[in-house]
Structures are given as C-alpha cells and as structure tokens.
C-alpha cells in the first residue's frame with residue numbers, strides 16, 4: 147500500500163476534475179487527481195475507428211453559449227466544424243415518410259400548432275426558474291410534485307405532437323418524461339438557455355464539433371499536470387478528521403487537507419464515508435439516477451444522402467431508431483451517421499446481441515435512405531449504462547420531490563469534502579460546460595479555505 151500526502155485531492159478525471167486541477171495547477175498548489183478508469187475524460191471518449199473516422203462515443207457537441215468550453219478550445223487551438231445542416235430532414239411517422247427543414251418536422255397544422263404551443267409554454271415556464279435556487283419558485287412544490295409526462299398529458303392534445311415532444315425529451319434527457327419532475331425539466335432547460343437551444347443545431351447545443359473529439363480537448367488541457375493523475379484507482383472509502391481527509395483505493399492511501407469529489411452523484415453512494423454523509427445528502431444521492439443513451443455510428447464510403455438532398459437528420463417513431471445526425475465534416479469523403487437510442491429503448495436494445503442490433507438499425511436507415519444505406523463499412527455502438535464508473539448518461543436526473551426537498555444540498559460541502567461535477571452546475575448542468583464551471587467553483591471554495 148503506497149501512501150501519498152498532498153494538500154488537495156481531486157476524485158475523478160472528467161471535465162470537472164480536470165477543471166479543478168487546472169485551477170490548482172495555475173495557483174501552484176500541491177494536488178493529486180485519483181481516477182477509477184485507466185483513462186482521462188469520464189463521460190467523454192473519442193475513438194479512432196479502423197475505417198479512418200474519429201468519433202465521440204460520449205459527449206460530442208458544443209453550443210455557442212458554452213463559453214467555458216470555448217475558452218479551452220481557444221487555449222488549445224483546437225479546430226471545430228459545424229454540424230452538417232443542409233438539405234431536407236426526414237420524419238418517419240406511422241410508415242409515412244415526409245421531409246422538412248428546420249428543427250420542427252412538417253406535420254398537419256393542428257399537431258404543428260399543438261407542438262409549437264407546448265414548446266413555447268415550456269420556454270415561458272422555464273424562463274421564470276432561478277438556476278441557482280429553482281426550489282424557491284412560488285410554484286416549485288406544485289411543479290416538483292408532477293412528472294414531465296403528467297404535464298404533457300395535460301397540455302398536449304394531439305398524439306403526433308405528444309410523440310414528437312417525447313422524442314425531443316428523450317434526446318435531451320436520455321430518459322422518459324415519466325422519470326423526471328416538471329421542476330427539474332424546467333431547471334434543466336433554463337440552465338441550458340431554453341428548450342429550443344437544447345434541441346437545435348443552429349445556435350443550439352448541437353452546433354459545433356471538435357476535430358480530435360471532446361476527449362482530445364481534455365487530454366490537451368491536462369497535459370501539463372498529467373503526472374499528478376493516478377489511474378485505475380477507484381476510491382472506495384473516505385474518512386475525515388479535524389485536519390483533513392484520508393482516501394483509500396486498493397493500492398493507495400491518500401492524505402489531504404481538502405478533497406473535491408467530481409464523480410456522478412449516484413456513484414457517491416458507493417463510497418463509504420466515515421463519518422457517514424449527512425442524511426439529507428445521502429438521500430439526495432439515492433435520488434439522482436442516470437439517464438440511458440446509446441450512441442450508434444454507421445460509417446459509409448460516402449455521405450450519399452447529401453447528394454440526394456438530405457441533411458442526414460431523421461426523426462422516426464420506429465424502435466430503436468428515433469433521431470439521427472450527419473456528424474461528418476462538410477468536405478468529408480466518408481459518411482458518418484450518428485444514431486441515438488435513448489431512455490428505455492437504450493436499456494432494452496443493448497441487451498440484444500450485437501449482430502441483431504446492427505441488423506435492426508441498418509434496416510431502419512435503409513427504409514428511409516434506400517438500398518445504399520444497407521452496406522455500412524463499419525458499425526459501432528456503445529451504451530453508457532454498461533460503464534461501471536458512469537452507470538448511464540448524460541447526467542444524474544431528478545424525479546418528483548427531489549429538487550424541492552434536497553436540491554439545496556447539491557453544492558453543500560461536507561466537512562473537508564467539496565462537491566463538483568456537471569450535476570452541481572447552475573449554468574449548462576448536464577453538459578461539458580457545466581462540468582468545467584463546477585470544477586472551477588469547487589476549486590475556488592477550497593483555495594479560499596487553505
């Protein structure tokens with residue numbers, strides 16, 4: 147057993163942990179980062195495929211108002227490109243395929259008005275929510291007592307509008323509307339500007355893609371202090387005393403004055419705290435399950451759909467394919483089609499054998515784009531519920547009665563331990579930008595106390 151003595155221990159080398167480490171490095175502090183996986187990046191994972199294409203199996207996009215990620219992009223001189231967004235999008239609903247442009251599919255006028263009103267109501271409601279104290283809204287208890295699905299039942303009248311709204315929710319939360327409270331959904335929309343921003347490409351959360359991927363970016367940021375990171379060392383126990391903390395992994399005992407925890411909330415429950423976490427904090431962490439998303443990439447010799455006048459964006463009602471994007475560069479030789487499988491679909495689909503998964507996805511795409519879609523040169527998929535050190539994505543969610551009862555605990559320190567991670571962010575919670583701001587916030591808290 148090796149013993150390490152340091153001033154500050156950071157647990158987790160995702161965007162939040164590396165943001166905190168960056169601040170400590172800049173402040174010339176003595177710190178260490180302990181990471182469970184054998185790699186940096188947490189919920190980012192960039193892979194160079196045998197077909198020659200680089201893909202993000204985790205986080206991919208950056209929106210124009212995610213200023214902290216853009217600071218890192220500029221600092222590292224990372225190149226970006228716009229998500230391909232030209233040509234017609236396609237909607238497959240009840241065996242009928244129709245084309246449209248923009249974010250909202252072309253549907254019958256009644257359903258279209260219904261959908262437009264629902265989105266506008268969401269934007270108006272979320273605009274009234276404080277991102278620092280959503281539990282203080284005059285109607286917080288009422289909104290937090292119902293699920294988003296209950297709200298949808300009351301406010302959306304047509305089956306088609308409800309179906310499309312639900313697909314939007316699954317894409318944003320990687321979960322079903324019945325899993326999250328209305329108040330949490332309103333907070334999340336406001337945190338990411340509004341619902342329109344979260345579902346859009348242009349001026350939205352899906353606007354820009356990083357060359358070299360989001361894991362490539364964090365590797366560059368962490369390069370100056372890579373020697374401070376210990377990999378494959380999951381922390382399983384953390385004890386505290388008057389002067390600081392002692393963290394334990396299988397191979398290390400780390401003594402520090404202060405600690406910053408950046409691991410997903412649901413996983414905090416798997417660490418033994420001595421003394422135990424306060425009961426309110428422990429109850430909060432029992433109530434923040436992760437969503438479920440699968441990313442599937444189909445690589446083709448060319449982006450043939452572009453020549454057909456299509457953008458590569460599909461919205462479909464046929465399990466498991468719900469939403470697709472063309473994420474190849476505008477000048478790319480190869481076609482890179484990203485298919486999302488979300489929420490319960492992801493939880494069920496990943497249990498099928500890989501051959502069956504590939505067959506089902508390719509068949510769905512072929513139905514829409516025709517025969518050329520039947521022969522991808524590569525298929526790759528990943529479901530984040532299988533990742534032991536994430537257990538899902540994109541973020542920890544809150545069902546009813548969580549924000550109002552326990553929300554005030556989300557950023558509260560516990561003795562010498564401070565809490566970061568995208569789930570603790572006010573702005574862009576659930577996203578890379580929120581992870582960075584949370585790491586900076588926790589680092590400032592600790593620096594003030596040293």
Ligand SMILES: Cc1cc2nc3c(=O)[nH]c(=O)nc-3n(C[C@H](O)[C@H](O)[C@H](O)COP(=O)(O)OP(=O)(O)OC[C@H]3O[C@@H](n4cnc5c(N)ncnc54)[C@H](O)[C@@H]3O)c2cc1C
Pocket residue numbers: 157158159160161162163180181182183186187188189190203204205206207208379380381382408409410413417439441530535536538539540541566567568569576577578579581
């Ligand atoms: C499929 C997918 C798509 C996404 N798309 C986007 C997107 O397009 N844009 C965007 O902005 N965001 C996106 N996100 C969300 C984004 O990835 C997360 O918000 C962000 O990466 C969270 O960073 P974090 O540092 O808070 O947490 P994490 O990245 O989860 O970092 C926590 C770290 O703690 C480590 N850890 C866990 N347990 C222990 C332990 N016991 N001891 C030590 N270490 C431990 C983990 O291994 C991990 O490295 C996506 C996520 C996924 C998975």
